[in-house]
Amino acid sequence: MPGPLARLGHPVEAPQFESRPQARGSGDAIARAASSFVGEGLLVVDGERFRMDCSGLVEAALAQADVPHSGSSAMLHEEAASLGVLHHRRLPRPGDVAFFDNTYDRNGNGLLDDPLSHTAVVERVFPNGTVEMVHVGSKGVSRLRMNLRRPSDRLDEAGETLNDFLRQKKAGDPATTLYLAGELWVAFASFYGSEALARAE
Numbered sequence: 001m002p003g004p005l006a007r008l009g010h011p012v013e014a015p016q017f018e019s020r021p022q023a024r025g026s027g028d029a030i031a032r033a034a035s036s037f038v039g040e041g042l043l044v045v046d047g048e049r050f051r052m053d054c055s056g057l058v059e060a061a062l063a064q065a066d067v068p069h070s071g072s073s074a075m076l077h078e079e080a081a082s083l084g085v086l087h088h089r090r091l092p093r094p095g096d097v098a099f100f101d102n103t104y105d106r107n108g109n110g111l112l113d114d115p116l117s118h119t120a121v122v123e124r125v126f127p128n129g130t131v132e133m134v135h136v137g138s139k140g141v142s143r144l145r146m147n148l149r150r151p152s153d154r155l156d157e158a159g160e161t162l163n164d165f166l167r168q169k170k171a172g173d174p175a176t177t178l179y180l181a182g183e184l185w186v187a188f189a190s191f192y193g194s195e196a197l198a199r200a201e
Contacts, residue, residue, distance in 0.1 A: 027095025
């Protein structure tokens, strides 16, 4: 019986990237950089230590891919918008940066008014539309899945994960609270785009 990755239409092996030399700031280079941090306790690139949080992971991956950008999730989103590299395609590319709203009650007021509260790096995209990302969550640097074709479905018919929980369920949450990655997604950004690379010169 094929393993779960094979059922998703992808080999069971670890993520594969193009074997040719990585172009400066390429999407594959960013995805590979993010992948290299999974399970690590520190985010260090060329001796520089980055914050162990979601935007710190994105900063570290971009820096290792030689296209540095810095800031919080909101600042990175604003930067992407100003560069014209923000997009809303349901199928991103490896190396894209994903943004999410309301992943936790950041301001502690009990309302769903916490935009751009989380960010992650796209590692790979499966044929069924499931996007696997690297992020910093409650378990440190780990992988997260999302499927924008079925954003409100946790599992598919075979029991495979389509969308991981990205917000922890808590008593007192508003009735309209959403919890799955696909429901909380806002946008993607391609920081390896020509405008972004020119800004990083």
